[in-house]
Amino acid sequence: MPALGLPFVIAGALKIVYDLAILAAFRSLRPPEEKKPSTSSPAAAAAPAERRSGDGAPE
Structure with missing residues (x-):
């Protein structure tokens, strides 16, 4: 009877x-959200600040 659980043990080992x-x-x-913005373009560096200040959410 203990052999009935063997397929589950094998499947678990394969998944690991x-x-x-x-x-x-x-x-x-790394996902795009974690990549550091390039500092070569001033517009790229200013975009996150504009988005934060203009979203209308209270701080």
Whole structure:
């Protein structure tokens, strides 16, 4: 009877291996929200400040 749970153990182990492979493959990739803005363009640096001050939300 203990062998009935074996497929679940195998599936769990495969998922762990899969998750670790995905982590290793994309560890250095950052989403666009986390990338630092370039300082070469003054307009790009001013955009976040304009958006924050003009959204109408109380601070």
